[in-house]
Amino acid sequence: MQMIADLHTHTLCATHAYNTFTEMAAAAKEIGYCALAVTDHAPAMPDSPHAWHFQNWSAMPREIGGVVMLYGAEANVMDTKGGLDLSESQLKAQDWVVASIHSSCVPGLLTRREANRLWLAVAENPYVDIIGHSEQENYRYDYDLVTKAFARNHKVVELNGNSFNVRRDGIPNMRALLRACLANGCHISVDSDAHSTHQLQHGLTALYAMLEEMQFPQELIVNATRENLVQELQLHGKPCAEEVGGILL
Template sequence: MKIIADTHCHTTASTHAYSSLEEMVKAAQKKNLYAIAITDHGRLMPGAPGQWYFENLRIIPKKIDGVRVIKGIEANVCDYDGNLDVEDSSLGYLEWVIASMHEITLEPICDIDACTAAWLNVAKNPYVDVIGHSGVKAFKFDYEKVIPEFGRYGKLVEINNNSFIIRKSGIENCKKIAQICKKHGVRIVVNSDAHFSSQVGIFDNAISLLKEIDFPEDLVVNSDIDRFKSYLKSRPKTALIHNKN
């Protein structure tokens, strides 16, 4: 399986990542990726950029050095009602919205029912594309109940390569999540969650997991250019107007 787009990457704008947007795009080009999504953290993450950073991403060319640059965000799920730390008006400017739970921006109460309720509401948010690294142990939810709903609302479930390195306690959950996606035909994306340019396009752990469970490739949205482009076309139009560069 070849992944053609890395749709979860951070830049220096997140302030705990260490490569510029241009360096990340150049790394994507070196790895022969069709696209990279720039998804810096929503405002509740310490040091994260503000609303104007995300709304002004429209000044970045649609393609740089032949790589399609997708303007996105990794928004924080900031309460157990499933609200995000970004206004709908800003989300309307973006082409790619990941919703993630982080222990630093959402108090981990280790309550499966509360996490289930939160994710069921995130599933209904029309701006959200991707459910980010949802295998985190502290935010375990009822996978059998929620994952089919992610599918019903067209959300993509992320298998995050970085989780195998920095969120090891959730690896077994990632496997279960992938198995339940397979069972219910729910589409996924494989991402690096790179915080430095050398991590762009690194998906080895995630791909091994998918191989291990014989995950069907046609459910991996970013493993084929046409499949990926047709997903982008199918999402609601953003207010983002690209310049002609």
């Protein structure tokens, strides 16, 4: 199995990542990707870019080296009401919004009820496109209940390659989350969460093996085919769908 885009990556605009936009695009091109979403950490993370970073996308080209660029953010979920650390106007300005929990923003454990309430609220946010690395054990939720809400609200659930490095306690949860997505018709995305070109190029191997083992259907993976990705962007009302379609179709 081979993806045609990565929808969750980082650049050195976040100081715990190591490569530029141009370097990440070149690595994506080498892999054979047609599109790349750069989603650096939103302002509540300690080493995130300044808020202006997320409001200045007109300064950037739509395509770098033959790769269509989706400019976005990994927004931090801040509370069990699903609050995010970007304003509505900032969220509107993004091509692609990942919503994730990070321990620096939601410290400690959540009860199952709290985690359910958090993700059910995020599911109702019209500006969130994808749910980031939600398999974490500290924030375990009812996968069947919540993926139904994700599917109903057209949220994509991410399978995250970087979790094999930094969130290993959640790896056993990935299969259960995938089973719930399959049962409820919830689309997924297979992403590296790369913080370097090395991770971009090598970060999906374990995920490919898991998907093949489970025989997960390609039609539910938004970045598995050209048609899937364009349809997903159109469904989310993304202006970049036209550019992506022009390259991919």
